[in-house]
Amino acid sequence: MNRIRRCKNKCIFCFVDQLPPGLRPALYIKDDDFLFSYMHGNFITLTNLSSIEIGKIVKSRLGPLHISIHSLDPDIRKILFGTNNHLKAIKFFKILDSAGIRSNIQIVLVPGINDSKDLKNTIGKLCEEYENIDSIGIVPVGVTDYNENKKVRPVNSIEAGQIIMVLDQLKKKHGKKLSDTVFLSDEFYILAGKSLPSFNSYGKFFQIENGIGKSTDFLNEIKNNFHYLIKNDFICRNNLNILLITSEYGEVVLKEAVSLILDFLKNSIDPGQNISIGILVVKNTFLGGNVKVTGLLSGADIIEEFSNINTRIYDSIFIPDSIFNNDGLTIDDIDKLKIKKINKKIRIIPDNGKNFLKEIGKILYKIE
Known part of the structure; x- marks a missing residue:
């Protein structure tokens, strides 16, 4: 140093x-x-x-x-x-x-x-x-x-x-x-x-x-990688409830991504299947001001939001890895493992469109 x-x-x-x-x-x-x-x-x-x-x-x-x-x-x-x-x-x-x-x-x-x-x-x-x-x-x-x-x-x-x-x-x-x-x-x-x-x-x-250009790149990867949501050799789940954790700015991009994904699934999988993808917006009270990007979310704010919802109703909860540094710590020094212990269904995923779809595909077909 x-x-x-x-x-x-x-x-x-x-x-x-x-x-x-x-x-x-x-x-x-x-x-x-x-x-x-x-x-x-x-x-x-x-x-x-x-x-x-x-x-x-x-x-x-x-x-x-x-x-x-x-x-x-x-x-x-x-x-x-x-x-x-x-x-x-x-x-x-x-x-x-x-x-x-x-x-x-x-x-x-x-x-x-x-x-x-x-x-x-x-x-x-x-x-x-x-x-x-x-x-x-x-x-x-x-x-x-x-x-x-x-x-x-x-x-x-x-x-x-x-x-x-x-x-x-x-x-x-x-x-x-x-x-x-x-x-x-x-x-x-x-x-x-x-x-x-x-x-x-x-x-x-x-x-x-x-x-x-990060948001545009994310959405472009979503549009060009829907094949990760189709696994012909596996049986698709009938019901699926996913929760996405994001920031105030991240919500805007994820809403569009979720709309694209659900439209694709509706036309590609049995319409009778119930697939829900919700978004939980975490406000950055730790830093406040106009800090609304996902990468600066604090662990404390995420944990606080979890305390206000019933996390047991979700099959999987996605948290982007961009909120952690190379040592697995949030800006307020909360360890990645501590957050994952809140609910065993929490997944820390890369914040790019391709891996986002891959993770949904794994859950959709129970592939680990």
């Missing part, structure tokens, strides 16, 4: 600074390490690097890097980053791009600061002045109940719709280069109540781990 390059910025929206006290120490580490960016896709700001290190990156051809830009306006960058080193990062970024180091860019959108006109200017300059950007991902700022900066507030539904409209206008103006490069996170479309972009519009899904 001591060798990790630590971030010295004082970003007004830093999510680490918005975490509640008493969590495991690793969650409070602010890394800004270019090796982590190259190897694991962590976003770095370049403000904490030296010219020597930039030279090493170029010499070693380390790319693509994942870089947080947020804005190219000096005054706005100073507000966002809370440091005078922010201009150094732009100079370094130009050096890297000119040297052919490819990058994936992140813009954390903070309403009233780097949205609207500044967002247009940032995207325009990035697309026109830089040659080696694979993607530009725009994500709404995350705000928890522990946020103490009054300048930072969540993106609302009206603003989300406006951002979608701005991006559509920019794509018409700048053409294919921008259309193939700039993407909004799924949250904007969910917030605005708009349809998700098509699967093909995301290209290579460069920032799927950043929540950009």
Whole structure:
């Protein structure tokens, strides 16, 4: 841990600074390490690097890097980053791009600061002045109940719709280069109540781990893998009751997925069979604010929701593995095994469409 390059910025929206006290120490580490960016896709700001290190990156051809830009306006960058080193990062970024180091860019959108006109200017300059950007991902700022900066507030539904409209206008103006490069996170479309972009519009899904195109990819896998629900050599169960655990944002995607699945089963299996797939939405009271993504659900909130329902009526309960880290812990340090002990029918499943269907198929035909 001591060798990790630590971030010295004082970003007004830093999510680490918005975490509640008493969590495991690793969650409070602010890394800004270019090796982590190259190897694991962590976003770095370049403000904490030296010219020597930039030279090493170029010499070693380390790319693509994942870089947080947020804005190219000096005054706005100073507000966002809370440091005078922010201009150094732009100079370094130009050096890297000119040297052919490819990058994936992140813009954390903070309403009233780097949205609207500044967002247009940032995207325009990035697309026109830089040659080696694979993607530009725009994500709404995350705000928890522990946020103490009054300048930072969540993106609302009206603003989300406006951002979608701005991006559509920019794509018409700048053409294919921008259309193939700039993407909004799924949250904007969910917030605005708009349809998700098509699967093909995301290209290579460069920032799927950043929540950009993940919902569309999930639904695409559902639509193209229904064969996992047909097992001709096995007898299908007559009655099946499944419960899906998800977040407030996850509910929107799962509702569509469940509708697709039930329509398929209705037309492919005996209509007389009773197959039910319910959704239990867990609100994130642990972090609060506008944190509504599934991966940040706490174990305590899930356990609390279970205490309010009769879990015995379900044949299987699905919990996505994205809420656990590599050690099997939720953000509030509740072990995967502790949650599974609540009910022996709980299954921890990968949060992709293909494996989702595989798990339903196993239960449908009693295959373990």
